[in-house]
Amino acid sequence: xxxxxxxxxxxxxxxxxFSRSFWPLAASWRRGETPENRPWIGQSGRVxxxxxxxxxxELRKSDVGAExxxxxxxxxxxxxxxxxxxxxRDHYGLTQCVIEPGNSEFPMAEALRAEWVVRVDGRVEARxxxxxxxxxxxxxxxVRISALEVLSEAEELPLPVFGEPDYxxxxxxxYRFLDLRRETIHNNIIKRAAIIASIRRRMIDAGFFEFQxxxxxxxxxxxxxxxxxxxxxxxxxxxxxxxxxQQFKQLVMVSGFDRYFQIAPCFxxxxxxxxxxxxxxxxxxxxMSFVEQEDVFNAVxxxxxxxxxxxxxxxxxxxEFPRIPFGEAMRKYGTDKPDLxxxxxxxxxxxxxxxSGFKIFAGLLDKHKGGRPWFENAExxxxxxxxxxxxxxxxxxxxxxxxxxxxxxxxxxxRNGEGAGPIAKNLGEDLTAKLRxxxxxxxGDAVFFVAGVPKDFADFAGRARTKAGEDxxxxxxxxxxxxxxxxxxxxxxxxxxxxxxxxxxxFSMPQGGLEAxxxxxxxxxxxxxxDIVCNGVELSSGAIRNHKPEIMVKAFEIAxxxxxxxxxxxxxxxxxxxxxxxxxxxxxxxxxxxxxxLCGTENIREVTMFPMNQQAEDLLMGAPGDVSxxxxxxxxxxxxxxxx
RNA sequence: GGGGGUGUAGCUCAGUUGGUUAGAGCGCUGGCCUGUCACGCCAGAGGCCGCGGGUUCGAGUCCCGUCACUCCCGCCA
Numbered sequence: 001x002x003x004x005x006x007x008x009x010x011x012x013x014x015x016x017x018f019s020r021s022f023w024p025l026a027a028s029w030r031r032g033e034t035p036e037n038r039p040w041i042g043q044s045g046r047v048x049x050x051x052x053x054x055x056x057x058e059l060r061k062s063d064v065g066a067e068x069x070x071x072x073x074x075x076x077x078x079x080x081x082x083x084x085x086x087x088x089r090d091h092y093g094l095t096q097c098v099i100e101p102g103n104s105e106f107p108m109a110e111a112l113r114a115e116w117v118v119r120v121d122g123r124v125e126a127r128x129x130x131x132x133x134x135x136x137x138x139x140x141x142x143v144r145i146s147a148l149e150v151l152s153e154a155e156e157l158p159l160p161v162f163g164e165p166d167y168x169x170x171x172x173x174x175y176r177f178l179d180l181r182r183e184t185i186h187n188n189i190i191k192r193a194a195i196i197a198s199i200r201r202r203m204i205d206a207g208f209f210e211f212q213x214x215x216x217x218x219x220x221x222x223x224x225x226x227x228x229x230x231x232x233x234x235x236x237x238x239x240x241x242x243x244x245x246q247q248f249k250q251l252v253m254v255s256g257f258d259r260y261f262q263i264a265p266c267f268x269x270x271x272x273x274x275x276x277x278x279x280x281x282x283x284x285x286x287x288m289s290f291v292e293q294e295d296v297f298n299a300v301x302x303x304x305x306x307x308x309x310x311x312x313x314x315x316x317x318x319x320e321f322p323r324i325p326f327g328e329a330m331r332k333y334g335t336d337k338p339d340l341x342x343x344x345x346x347x348x349x350x351x352x353x354x355x356s357g358f359k360i361f362a363g364l365l366d367k368h369k370g371g372r373p374w375f376e377n378a379e380x381x382x383x384x385x386x387x388x389x390x391x392x393x394x395x396x397x398x399x400x401x402x403x404x405x406x407x408x409x410x411x412x413x414x415r416n417g418e419g420a421g422p423i424a425k426n427l428g429e430d431l432t433a434k435l436r437x438x439x440x441x442x443x444g445d446a447v448f449f450v451a452g453v454p455k456d457f458a459d460f461a462g463r464a465r466t467k468a469g470e471d472x473x474x475x476x477x478x479x480x481x482x483x484x485x486x487x488x489x490x491x492x493x494x495x496x497x498x499x500x501x502x503x504x505x506x507f508s509m510p511q512g513g514l515e516a517x518x519x520x521x522x523x524x525x526x527x528x529x530x531d532i533v534c535n536g537v538e539l540s541s542g543a544i545r546n547h548k549p550e551i552m553v554k555a556f557e558i559a560x561x562x563x564x565x566x567x568x569x570x571x572x573x574x575x576x577x578x579x580x581x582x583x584x585x586x587x588x589x590x591x592x593x594x595x596x597x598l599c600g601t602e603n604i605r606e607v608t609m610f611p612m613n614q615q616a617e618d619l620l621m622g623a624p625g626d627v628s629x630x631x632x633x634x635x636x637x638x639x640x641x642x643x644x
Numbered sequence: 645g646g647g648g649g650u651g652u653a654g655c656u657c658a659g660u661u662g663g664u665u666a667g668a669g670c671g672c673u674g675g676c677c678u679g680u681c682a683c684g685c686c687a688g689a690g691g692c693c694g695c696g697g698g699u700u701c702g703a704g705u706c707c708c709g710u711c712a713c714u715c716c717c718g719c720c721a
Contacts, residue, residue, distance in 0.1 A: 082678040096681065114671085131679055139681085156654060156672060163670085163682075167655070170713055223721035243721080270720045505721055541721090614714065 051119055051151075057093020061140045063124045068143060070095060071119045071151065073181070074112050076162055084109050086145075088120060091186075095138045097122065099145040108148050115161060115178070117152035120145055169605070173619040176610055188607050192595045195311055196263055199284055199591075202303045208261040208286070213248035215241060215265070221569045222506060224268035227279070235636040241267035244588060247573050249287040250507065250545055253584040254576040260287045263591060271614075274603050275537075275596065278616035281604075284594075286542075287586035293528050293544055296585050297321075297484060304532065304539075304589065308480045311598045318482040321532070325487040327374075331381075331454075334462020336488075339536030340481035342469035346461060349382040349449075352435055358426040361410075361451045368453055380451040381461055384439045385468040388446035389413040393471070394421065397448060400467060406460060413446040423449065466536075480597070482534045487511070490527040491558060499560050504529050507573070508543035509585075510555060517554045532589060534597060542587025549577045 051071040059068065072090035079085075086097045086109065097120050099109045112118065122143040133139030158174075159167055161181045172179040180186060200210065219226045219240035226240035242248070244266045252260045264285040272278035288296060301321055308317040322340075329336050332345045353361040361380050368378035388394065394411040401409035412424045412432060419432035427435075439447055448468065450461045469475055490510045492503035500522050508527040510516050516525050528544035546552050552574065556566045567574060595607040605611040612618050632639070 076681075078680050078683050080677055080680065080683075083680080084678095085680055085683085087681070094681095098679085100678075128679085131681090133681055136681085158654065160655070160671070168651095168713070171655085220721085224719075246721085268720060271718085273720090274715065276720070502721070507721090615712095 055092040056088050056090040056095045057137060059095055059124055059138050059141050059143070061126060064126045064141060066124045067121070068124055069119065069121045070097070070143060071117070073161070074114055074116045074118060076114070077112055079110065085142075086112060086118075086120070088118070088143075093138060094136055096133070096136075096142040097145050098142050099148075103145065105145060105148040108150070109145065112150070113154065113156075115154040115157060115181075116150060117154075119149040119151055121147035169613060170619060173605075173611070173613055176620050180609065185606060188595075188599045188601065189609055191311065191599055192607050195307065195595055195598060196591065198307060198310055199263070199303070202306060203261045203284075203286075206259075206299060206303070208259040209257060210262055211252060211257070211260055213242070213245040213252075213262065213264070217242050217248075220247075224270050227267045227269050230635040230637055232634050232636075243268050244283060245285055246505070246507070247570070249285055249586060250573065250581075250584065251576055253287055253289045253545075254579075254581045256289075256582075258289045260586075261285060264588075272612075272616065275593065277592065277604050277608060278612050278614065282591035283540075283588040284591055285586070285588045287584060289582040289584045291544070291583070291585050293486070293530065293585065296530075296542060296544070296587055297323075300532070300542075300587055300589070304482065304534075304594075307594070308482075308534075308598065312480055316479045318480065321482040321484050323484045323486050326485055326489065326526075327487070329485050330458050334458045334460070334465055335536075336485050336531065337533045337536055337538040338462075338483070339466065339469075339475070340483055340533075341475040341477065341479060341535060342466060343474055344383060344385065344465045344469050346381050346383050346465060347439070348379050349435060349438070350379045352431055352438075353380045353427070353451075356427055356431055358423055361449070364451050374454045376453060378452055379454050380449055381454070381457075382435070382439055383448040383450070383461065383465050383468060384441055385446045385448060385472060386441070386474065387444060387472045388468060389415055389444040390446075391420070394446055394448075396471070397464070397468065401460075401464065404460060404463070409464060410449040410451075411446055412449075414441055414443050417443060480534055482532065485531040485533055486529075487526045488529040488531075489523065490525040490529075490555070491522045493523060500558060502555075502559050503527075504541070505543050506555065506559070507545050507552075509546045510551070514548070514551045514554060517551065517558060522558050528585065530587070532587070537593055537597060539593055539597075540587050540589035542585065544583070544585035547577055547581040547583050549574055552577065 048069060051069070053069045054063075056070055056072045070088055070090075072088040072095075075087040075089035075094060077084065077086055082101060084099050084106070086099070088095050088097050099106055103109075120143060122145045124141050125144050127133075127140055127142055157178060159171055159178045161178060167179075180189065203210070216229060216239040219228065219238065220243060223243055226243065229239040229241065231237045231239060242264075245262065245264050249260055249262075262285045264283050265280055266283055267280050269279065270276075286296075286300065288299060291299075305317055305319070305321075308315075318340075324332075324338070326336055329338055331348070332338070334346065350365055354365050356362050364378045365380065368376060371377050373379075385393075385397075388397075390413065394413050397411065398409045401407075410423050412419045412421050412427075412435065414420070414436055418424075418429065419427075419436065424432045435447065436442070441447060448464060450457045450464065489503050490508065491500045493499075494501040504527065508529045511526040511528055512520070529541075530543065531541050532539045546555065553563055553566060557563070592604050592607060596602070596604060599607055601607060610618065610620065612623075617623065
């Protein structure tokens with residue numbers, strides 16, 4: 001790319017790709033660099049910058065003959081005795097520099113070690129045909145070193161930057177600044193930044209305003225454990241870090257701002273998982289006024305679809321997110337976060353088995369009947385597995401099920417035009433054929449069965465579906481399959497405390513409003529509550545909120561909370577609803593999980609710059625740490641540590 | 645709080661049935677090498693086998709305990 005060409009691109013305001021492969025993402029997203037803030041480019045009698053005239057991903061054949069200055073890290077040294085190569089690396093790329101023994105700087109070049117920071121001056125030279133490196137954007141040229149300055153030395157590395165093997169987490173975290181120089185995670189972090197920038201752009205373009213909400217706020221009685229911050233001015237009282245800006249965003253709507261979003265930090269003092277940082281994470285927090293569920297869907301769906309099309313590496317993205325009621329999701333997929341890349345759908349085949357010759361299932365169906373479907377009545381579900389029609393596969397599934405603590409996994413597999421296996425034998429030819437036809441199966445396929453009361457086996461059935469789909473390689477991994485899960489129940493039975501509880505957010509609006517609360521069985525009431533699921537990952541949860549105080553009072557009453565509790569715990573929210581609250585609703589997609597899906601990683605630490613370890617310790621900064629007695633005295637705190 | 649996995653050189657790992665002086669690759673140190681790009685070749689240094697206890701003539705290896713990291717369950721409105 002010539003300088004004239006660069007100028008032309010800058011003038012049109014286009015981003016310029018300086019390099020394409022070493023830090024490909026970093027380079028292609030580079031923006032805003034203009035000739036004005038790079039005064040040494042393209043001018044005669046050029047000003048020589050203290051550190052660089054070009055970055056390490058920038059030089060091309062068209063630069064041959066130029067005297068340039070580069071600064072960066074020594075990525076790799078190849079010493080041939082009579083000839084020495086230095087791969088110089090920075091954020092933008094890699095440039096090969098070369099020096100020969102006659103040069104007065106050669107002794108210094110020989111002393112260089114990996115990750116030293118150096119400045120190199122030299123002339124850009126073309127590489128001869130057979131020495132061109134087609135794997136590097138700068139591979140047609142090299143810099144013939146004329147001067148060399150060590151800007152910073154590095155001790156022997158606890159963690160090499162060159163190469164991409166796995167390293168222990170504790171070392172990676174303790175030396176995160178080295179880890180972050182490595183190509184894959186460096187690109188992930190840059191991609192995260194670009195994703196967040198794109199989200200902001202899309203939200204602002206759609207008419208949303210980004211507002212900040214407090215970090216020091218009040219402890220919330222619902223949900224997770226709070227992080228507490230002691231108050232110096234109010235002895236014995238505590239702030240809490242927000243678990244989410246839930247109440248604030250509703251207050252923003254009551255305050256008349258109409259459309260809010262925020263890349264919001266959320267704090268929850270709960271244990272970590274691979275996909276869940278301990279302590280803190282980010283949500284794309286969204287709230288809108290004068291909307292119904294459909295309006296929220298219409299606002300959010302294009303943002304996510306666009307985002308995944310922009311950053312998903314060309315993998316197909318669901319064009320219209322299907323809406324699946326919670327109850328249907330549980331029956332078809334055994335989970336409220338189905339991976340729709342798995343084509344297997346389960347179905348209720350109880351009627352085939354009722355009174356049949358397969359006495360185990362027939363007996364179960366006979367024993368548990370006449371009660372509440374799902375909670376009390378027995379059913380038999382079929383999990384059709386195309387291509388699973390071998391005894392070996394069916395036995396493998398069966399022993400897997402036993403490993404899951406199940407008695408086993410019944411099956412029929414089809415071959416030579418008939419069903420095989422013990423169930424088929426007992427069921428008889430006609431019913432087996434009926435099953436095969438109803439489920440659309442043929443020779444070479446299998447079907448697995450789970451039986452009992454659905455509320456007890458649905459989760460296991462779902463895992464069996466996942467296992468069958470993955471083992472038979474029925475999933476197309478190279479796509480993003482989205483769906484909405486809708487119509488969640490408003491309440492659920494809390495088996496431990498033997499009482500009715502909110503099943504999601506207590507601020508959600510029940511479908512049917514006050515009338516439903518007053519007339520229906522609470523466990524039958526649905527909420528305007530929804531999730532977005534992508535490839536089996538729950539990306540976000542949202543709701544149309546309850547904006548009427550009398551409905552809120554009634555809903556809390558059903559969950560066993562007196563009006564006084566509501567007033568004590570959510571006084572501010574309740575007060576806000578009594579002075580003209582607009583109907584409103586929103587959602588809060590998890591940023592970290594979106595980035596994980598788009599980076600194709602299972603571990604959240606691969607998309608987080610400075611994560612804590614599983615014990616919620618920051619090994620680089622040493623958090624949590626001790627504080628001085630003076631600090632504690634200021635806060636009116638005396639430690640009462642556990643013994644041992 | 646509970647369960648699983650891992651822990652041997654700076655790093656990644658091997659180490660057989662309990663048996664002599666614990667090995668390899670990368671890195672490091674020194675030497676050789678003018679076209680490499682995971683450069684190559686030669687030599688060398690480097691070990692509390694996580695820690696503590698036990699069994700045994702003998703433990704990296706078996707047993708018990710403990711610590712660290714990690715994955716999962718609980719938890720995460």
